[in-house]
Amino acid sequence: MKTIVSRRKIMVSADGSGLLSQAGGLLLKETLRVTGLDAALSAELERWRASRAVHDPGKVIADLALTMALGGDCLADIAMLRAQSEVFGPIASDPTVSRLIDRLAADPARALKAIRAARAIARERAWMLAGTHAPGADNELIPIDIDATIVIAHSDKDQAAPTWKKTFGFHPMTVFADHGPAGGGEPLAIVLRPGNAGSNTAADHITATRLAAAQLPKQRRRQVLIRTDSGGGTREFLSWLTRPGRRLSYSIGFALTEEVQAAILALPQQAWTPAYDAEGQVRPGAWVAELTGLVKLDGWPKGMRLIVRRERPHPGAQLRFTDIDGHRFTCFVTNTKRGQLADLELRHRRRARCEDRIRAAKDTGLRNLPLHDFAQNEIWCEVVALACELIAWMQMLALDGPARRYEPKRLRLRLFAVAARLVRGGRRLRLRIAAYWPWAGQLVTAVTRLQALPAPT
Numbered sequence: 001m002k003t004i005v006s007r008r009k010i011m012v013s014a015d016g017s018g019l020l021s022q023a024g025g026l027l028l029k030e031t032l033r034v035t036g037l038d039a040a041l042s043a044e045l046e047r048w049r050a051s052r053a054v055h056d057p058g059k060v061i062a063d064l065a066l067t068m069a070l071g072g073d074c075l076a077d078i079a080m081l082r083a084q085s086e087v088f089g090p091i092a093s094d095p096t097v098s099r100l101i102d103r104l105a106a107d108p109a110r111a112l113k114a115i116r117a118a119r120a121i122a123r124e125r126a127w128m129l130a131g132t133h134a135p136g137a138d139n140e141l142i143p144i145d146i147d148a149t150i151v152i153a154h155s156d157k158d159q160a161a162p163t164w165k166k167t168f169g170f171h172p173m174t175v176f177a178d179h180g181p182a183g184g185g186e187p188l189a190i191v192l193r194p195g196n197a198g199s200n201t202a203a204d205h206i207t208a209t210r211l212a213a214a215q216l217p218k219q220r221r222r223q224v225l226i227r228t229d230s231g232g233g234t235r236e237f238l239s240w241l242t243r244p245g246r247r248l249s250y251s252i253g254f255a256l257t258e259e260v261q262a263a264i265l266a267l268p269q270q271a272w273t274p275a276y277d278a279e280g281q282v283r284p285g286a287w288v289a290e291l292t293g294l295v296k297l298d299g300w301p302k303g304m305r306l307i308v309r310r311e312r313p314h315p316g317a318q319l320r321f322t323d324i325d326g327h328r329f330t331c332f333v334t335n336t337k338r339g340q341l342a343d344l345e346l347r348h349r350r351r352a353r354c355e356d357r358i359r360a361a362k363d364t365g366l367r368n369l370p371l372h373d374f375a376q377n378e379i380w381c382e383v384v385a386l387a388c389e390l391i392a393w394m395q396m397l398a399l400d401g402p403a404r405r406y407e408p409k410r411l412r413l414r415l416f417a418v419a420a421r422l423v424r425g426g427r428r429l430r431l432r433i434a435a436y437w438p439w440a441g442q443l444v445t446a447v448t449r450l451q452a453l454p455a456p457t
Helices: 025-035 037-044 057-069 075-082 094-106 108-133 202-215 235-241 258-266 341-366 374-398 401-405 408-416 440-451
Strands: 142-148 168-170 173-178 185-191 224-228 249-254 273-276 282-290 305-311 328-334 420-425 428-433
Touching: 025 037, 025 057, 025 108, 025 374, 025 408, 025 440, 037 057, 037 108, 037 374, 057 075, 057 094, 057 341, 057 374, 075 094, 094 108, 094 374, 108 202, 108 374, 142 202, 142 341, 173 202, 173 341, 185 202, 185 341, 185 374, 202 224, 202 235, 224 341, 235 249, 249 341, 258 305, 258 328, 273 341, 282 341, 305 341, 328 341, 341 374, 341 408, 374 401, 374 408, 374 440, 408 440, 428 440
Parallel strands: 142 224, 224 249
Antiparallel strands: 142 173, 173 185, 249 328, 273 282, 282 305, 305 328, 420 428
């Protein structure tokens, strides 16, 4: 039996007034204010302000970051903010935005340094406001995850090249600060590289680590745990990390050489202890053991420990030539002297959260670099970092519970792209969120929390 539902015809007209389609963007605008990122960008980019210019370069870059955070992926998408100037203020025209990017790209070293300086200033303010929610607030180590990713180019852009995955594009190096299981993470550096850049280039790892360290508040720079996959497991990079006075902890993937394989086979069964799953519970079919002292580590940093994980591959997994006796093995090295092997291995494996941060960055403008010149795309990557930071800081300051872990796609669906009406009265502006919206209360609470925070003086 079929049910026939009568539906009234919906008439459409473009004559509404006082309506907003990205009302939740107010969360990001308030985050700009309370962290002082808007003021810092304006101060650092003042030298690029053209004579008799109407628009402040710092605000233009901040508006671009807002656009990407709301889902934009090209310069022209800033029109989304321009159509709602009552909330986002005066927005520069497309030609003005393009000319600013060209001016910044004409002196990329100085422009990148200026934007990064503004980010560092705002980060210190954001972490101070976050209190116990900020990374390292409990004096524990702050995991800093380094990983490279591929950004495909669909046209012949400056320095785009074939990648090791047989694609064509770029191979940027990314660095993220992990907020732990209760939160997400935020970018500390996105270093654009040609597509043929190596995955284990020590110089690039060192550059990325330097940039990331400069982004941290000074009082937190001794609380760093550098985590990478085996691409960072080079003598040069590890030697740089452990130079006297640097005091950096590390947990880095290590190649499974023939000597390491022989040492694994020589381990007695009692040397293996159960490994933990993501929740810190014993995981059946997985074990860890220490190989320090069984493998010659001449030329590697002193105090380096070599730890191996053994596990049964999941059903259907294809075995690799490095798999021994039906088990899969992975190794990592660390200079942490205390702690159970299972805890250290779990800490290292949580480096995989970096993949989530990279996915979020690609949903926030990194998936496709829209400009042609390499220097222009370097500026674009810096704006992507700004957009990701705005989202991360907003979650850290205004949200709680599972919402602090929402990725950009879910934030846009539930909080950012909500309809509202802008009402004027009593010399005030009131944003009236749609009452039927399931997350309206959460949005109002978050905005109220941000508006209660003072802007930096």
